[in-house]
Each structure stands twice: as structure tokens, then as C-alpha cells.
Amino acid sequence: MSEELGILELIIGASGTVQVVMLILLLASVSSWYLIVQRVMLYRRMTEELGGFEAHFWSGVDLAQIYREGNEALADGATPIGVESIFRAGFKEFSRLSQQSDIEADAVLEGARRAMRVATLRESDRLESNLPFLASVGSTSPYIGLFGTVWGIMHSFRGLANATQATLATVAPGISEALIATAMGLFAAIPAVLAYNRFAARSDSLINHYDTFVDEFSGILQRQTYAQRARRNAG
Amino acid sequence: MSTLSDRVTWFGMPVALTLAIHLVVAGLLMVRWANPVTIEARTSTPVAIKATLVSADTLKAQPKPKPKPKPKPKPKPKPKPKPTTEPLPVAVTPQQKVEPEVPLEVAKPERTPEQLSQETLSDIESALASEQLTQKGSTGTVSDQVAAVIKQAVIGRWTRPPSARNNMVAVLEIALVPTGDVVGVTVLESSGNVAFDSSAVNAVEKVARFSEVKSLERAVFERDFRRFQLIFRPEDLRY
Incomplete structure (x- = not known):
């Protein structure tokens, strides 16, 4: 028996259960990393979008103009995301309701707010989707790895019971191979936990921004509604 | 998009x-x-020569009932114990702690003069070899020095099994702690002869501790001696 034990030999030589555990952990690690990279890209894009749209929104452009630009982008095949989709939902509802003169001003505003709330919820769903998976990987994969390790150590000690001469060399490879499972569990768990915390914080802050935007935008709509009503009453 | x-x-x-x-x-x-470091234990087999001589001689010349097992432990002591080599112990690496063993001393007087002279010759050779070795070691790196000492220590405790032949090579891997x-x-890598392999392993196990390693720097130890290979190749057996 050679003492030149590479990780690969240890993994290949591991017992079936431990190998299954390792496979599960590898899949968990791969999928959590996939999600991490994807989420990072998504949050970056959302933040850029938020900054860009807010700058555009507060630059004094006519709201209908922004809405029309959004229509053009929609025609090109792009789907509105983030704060723009909230704006579009609110503005669409507002203009539809305010065209009907028999609806109260408060009801128009209430309708627009509801539409924006729905859009905000949809956006926060999008931001928070898959985060539970990261949380699960982060919290369970150390246990899965530990299970593999305990199993592997049990296995190698059972082998020791049958051996007449108990040396360290009899159990050492088994324990070493079993510990790989724990290492893999931690390898999967640590990035997942870090990413989960980071992403949760980021999506919270984005959703806060959206809520703020909804309030500010309702303020603008309210002003507009009452100005419209006053004009209509006067005229 | x-x-x-x-x-x-x-x-x-x-x-x-x-x-x-x-x-x-x-x-x-x-x-x-x-990539463990490899130490080749081939040059310093003069001890093995002596082992051959003693056992072969005692087989014939001595009336001992059990000549084989007796001489075997004897070759272990380094050139030191020889009475003819008074100044030699100085040249030999001082680490060799296996000081003169009594049985060897007893066995010697019974030899014929020519055997004695032959032995003296081989003693001188071995002393020369080990001297060169120490010199080389001192000019080389610390690692080389320690490697030479390890080699000497292992060979000093090697007991040649009867089935050992000149061309046998066993590669051992040795793991040390600081x-x-x-x-x-x-x-x-086995030599193909189980007795030979286990004699080599036994030799290392008998040494049990290479105290020179302790004085090494930590980084050097980790690099070269945490795990290293020892090529066991007695070439000077005259059998």
C-alpha cells in the first residue's frame, strides 16, 4: 500500500455512501455557485437600472415621455425590470383611471398605488428567488458532510475491529477519506452562507428603494390628479 | 437585447x-x-560487506551452533567497533550511537589473520567512504547533510536477510514528524523479495528517531523530510 494518497485516490477509494454524500455536496456546491454568479449579475444589473432610471426620472422629463420610451423598448423585445416596471404599472393604471371622469381622485390614486405595490412585490420576488436555496445549502451541507465523515469513520473502525493488528495505517486512509466529505460540505456551505447574507441585504436595500420610489411617484401623481381635477372643475 | x-x-x-x-x-x-524528496541509500553499504564476511566466516570457522542469527545483529554496528580502526570513529559521523557490541568483539579474535587483514581493508574503505560522505555533506546544503546522516543511520541498523542479492532495490517512503x-x-516499490523489503523497513523502524532532523529549520523540514523516499540498494554484497 502506498502512502502517496492523492485526493483523487481517496475519493475513488471511498465507500459508496461517502461517495454519494460527496456527489450531493458537489452538486450543491456547483448549483450554489451558479446561483451566486447569476445573482451577482442580476443585482448589478438591477442597481444600474435603478440608478439610470431614477436619474432619468428626476431629470424633469415628461412622465408620458418616459412611458413612451419604455413602450419603444418593449417593442424591441426588452422586458422592463426593476423600478421601470413599477413606474410603468403605476403610470398605466393612473392614466387609464384618470381618463374616466366619474372616478374619484382618491380612487384613481389608490388604483395606481395598488398597481405599483403589485409590481413591487413581483420585483422583490424576482430579487429574492433562489435565495432560500442558498440558505439551505449553507445550513445543511455541513451536516451532510458530517454525516459522510461519521459514516466513513464508522466504516474504517469496523474494518479495524476485524484486523488483528491495529495500526494507525489501518484507519488513517479511511478517516482521511471521510474527512474529505466534511471539507466538501464546508466548501459548499461557506460561500453559500456569505452569499445569502449579502444578497439578502442587497435585495432589502433595493426593495427599500422601490418603496421609496413608489411613495415619491404617488406624491407626483397626487399633485397631478388634483391639478387636473381643479382645472376640470374650473373649466 | x-x-x-x-x-x-x-x-x-x-x-x-x-x-x-x-x-x-x-x-x-x-x-x-x-513530490517527496528522495534519498538514495546505495553508496554506504560497506557495512553490508562486513555482514557478509562475518556470517560466512562464522559459518565455517566457528563451532557455534547457531551461527546465522548471531552474526546478523552484529553487522549493525558501524565500522567503529573494529579494534584495528582506532582513529576511524572520529571520521565516522558521530550520530552513530550503536557503540561497540560485545559479541562482535568476541567473534573477531577467532578469525584468521588474512580475514582480519581483509576486514581491516574493508574497514578502511568504509571509513574513507563515510569520510567522503561527511565532507560532501558539510559542503552541501543542510538537507544533504541530514540526508547523509539518515542514510548512515538506516544502513547501520540494517540486517541483511539471507535472500538478499546485489541487484535488489526497494524504495521506501518514510514519514517523519518535526x-x-x-x-x-x-x-x-518492492524489490520483489518480501524478506528484503521487510528488513529495510525494520532498519528504519529500528532507528525510530532521526534526532538530527530536530535541528532543521521548519521550512526545510516541511519541504524535504516530512515525507521522503529512501532508495534501498545494497550493491556491495559479495555473495
């Missing part, structure tokens, strides 16, 4: 990055486990 490029960005990129991360980690793990204690000896 078309849906295709969208899909590439939102699916392909994460997949590529994920694979890259896992492959890099796996690669690092694979690469870092390897105190110099041997924590593992395994046969990496």
Missing part, C-alpha cells in the same frame, strides 16, 4: 464561472499532494 444573448449571459456565464472555480480548486488540491520520530514507513 435579444433573448439569445440574454440566455447566454444569464446562463452561460454563471455556468462557465462555476465550472472554472471548481476546476481550479480541484486542480490545486491534486497538485499540492506530491522531532525526527518516524511515524510511517511503507514500501513504495
Whole structure:
């Protein structure tokens, strides 16, 4: 028996259960990393979008103009995301309701707010989707790895019971191979936990921004509604 | 933004990055486990010559009932115990703690003069060899020095099994801890002769501790002596 034990030999030589555990952990690690990279890209894009749209929104452009630009982008095949989709939902509802003169001003505003709330919820769903998976990987994969390790150590000690001469060399490879499972569990768990915390914080802050935007935008709509009503009453 | 490029960005990129991360980690793990230092224990087999002589002689010349097992432990002592080599012990590496063994002394007087002279000759040879060895060691790096000492220590405790032949080579892997204690000896490449292999392993196990290793710097130890290979190749057997 050679003492030149590479990780690969240890993994290949591991017992079936431990190998299954390792496979599960590898899949968990791969999928959590996939999600991490994807989420990072998504949050970056959302933040850029938020900054860009807010700058555009507060630059004094006519709201209908922004809405029309959004229509053009929609025609090109792009789907509105983030704060723009909230704006579009609110503005669409507002203009539809305010065209009907028999609806109260408060009801128009209430309708627009509801539409924006729905859009905000949809956006926060999008931001928070898959985060539970990261949380699960982060919290369970150390246990899965530990299970593999305990199993592997049990296995190698059972082998020791049958051996007449108990040396360290009899159990050492088994324990070493079993510990790989724990290492893999931690390898999967640590990035997942870090990413989960980071992403949760980021999506919270984005959703806060959206809520703020909804309030500010309702303020603008309210002003507009009452100005419209006053004009209509006067005229 | 078309849906295709969208899909590439939102699916392909994460997949590529994920694979890259896992492959890099796996690669690092694979690469870092390897390349132990090799020490070749071939030059210093004069001890083995003596072993051959003693056992062969005692077989015929001595009336002892059990000549074989007796002489075997004898060769262990280094050139030192020889009465003809008074000045030699100085030349031999001082680490050899196996001081003169009584049985050897007893056995010697019974030899014929020519055998004695022959022995003296081989003693001188071995002394020369070990002197050269120490000289080489002192001019080389600390690692070489310690390697030479380890080699000497192992060979000094080697007991030649009757079936050993000149062309036998066994590669051992030895694991040490920083105190110099041997924590593992395994046969990496067998010579094909189980007795020979286990005699080599026994020799290392008998040394049990290479105390010179303790004085090494930690980094040097980790690099060269945490795990190293010992090529066991007695070439000077006259059998």
C-alpha cells in the first residue's frame, strides 16, 4: 500500500455512501455557485437600472415621455425590470383611471398605488428567488458532510475491529477519506452562507428603494390628479 | 437585447464561472499532494560487506551452533567497533550511537589473520567512504547533510536477510514528524523479495528517531523530510 494518497485516490477509494454524500455536496456546491454568479449579475444589473432610471426620472422629463420610451423598448423585445416596471404599472393604471371622469381622485390614486405595490412585490420576488436555496445549502451541507465523515469513520473502525493488528495505517486512509466529505460540505456551505447574507441585504436595500420610489411617484401623481381635477372643475 | 444573448449571459456565464472555480480548486488540491524528496541509500553499504564476511566466516570457522542469527545483529554496528580502526570513529559521523557490541568483539579474535587483514581493508574503505560522505555533506546544503546522516543511520541498523542479492532495490517512503520520530514507513516499490523489503523497513523502524532532523529549520523540514523516499540498494554484497 502506498502512502502517496492523492485526493483523487481517496475519493475513488471511498465507500459508496461517502461517495454519494460527496456527489450531493458537489452538486450543491456547483448549483450554489451558479446561483451566486447569476445573482451577482442580476443585482448589478438591477442597481444600474435603478440608478439610470431614477436619474432619468428626476431629470424633469415628461412622465408620458418616459412611458413612451419604455413602450419603444418593449417593442424591441426588452422586458422592463426593476423600478421601470413599477413606474410603468403605476403610470398605466393612473392614466387609464384618470381618463374616466366619474372616478374619484382618491380612487384613481389608490388604483395606481395598488398597481405599483403589485409590481413591487413581483420585483422583490424576482430579487429574492433562489435565495432560500442558498440558505439551505449553507445550513445543511455541513451536516451532510458530517454525516459522510461519521459514516466513513464508522466504516474504517469496523474494518479495524476485524484486523488483528491495529495500526494507525489501518484507519488513517479511511478517516482521511471521510474527512474529505466534511471539507466538501464546508466548501459548499461557506460561500453559500456569505452569499445569502449579502444578497439578502442587497435585495432589502433595493426593495427599500422601490418603496421609496413608489411613495415619491404617488406624491407626483397626487399633485397631478388634483391639478387636473381643479382645472376640470374650473373649466 | 435579444433573448439569445440574454440566455447566454444569464446562463452561460454563471455556468462557465462555476465550472472554472471548481476546476481550479480541484486542480490545486491534486497538485499540492506530491513530490517527496528522495534519498538514495546505495553508496554506504560497506557495512553490508562486513555482514557478509562475518556470517560466512562464522559459518565455517566457528563451532557455534547457531551461527546465522548471531552474526546478523552484529553487522549493525558501524565500522567503529573494529579494534584495528582506532582513529576511524572520529571520521565516522558521530550520530552513530550503536557503540561497540560485545559479541562482535568476541567473534573477531577467532578469525584468521588474512580475514582480519581483509576486514581491516574493508574497514578502511568504509571509513574513507563515510569520510567522503561527511565532507560532501558539510559542503552541501543542510538537507544533504541530514540526508547523509539518515542514510548512515538506516544502513547501520540494517540486517541483511539471507535472500538478499546485489541487484535488489526497494524504495521506501518514510514519514517523519518535526522531532525526527518516524511515524510511517511503507514500501513504495518492492524489490520483489518480501524478506528484503521487510528488513529495510525494520532498519528504519529500528532507528525510530532521526534526532538530527530536530535541528532543521521548519521550512526545510516541511519541504524535504516530512515525507521522503529512501532508495534501498545494497550493491556491495559479495555473495
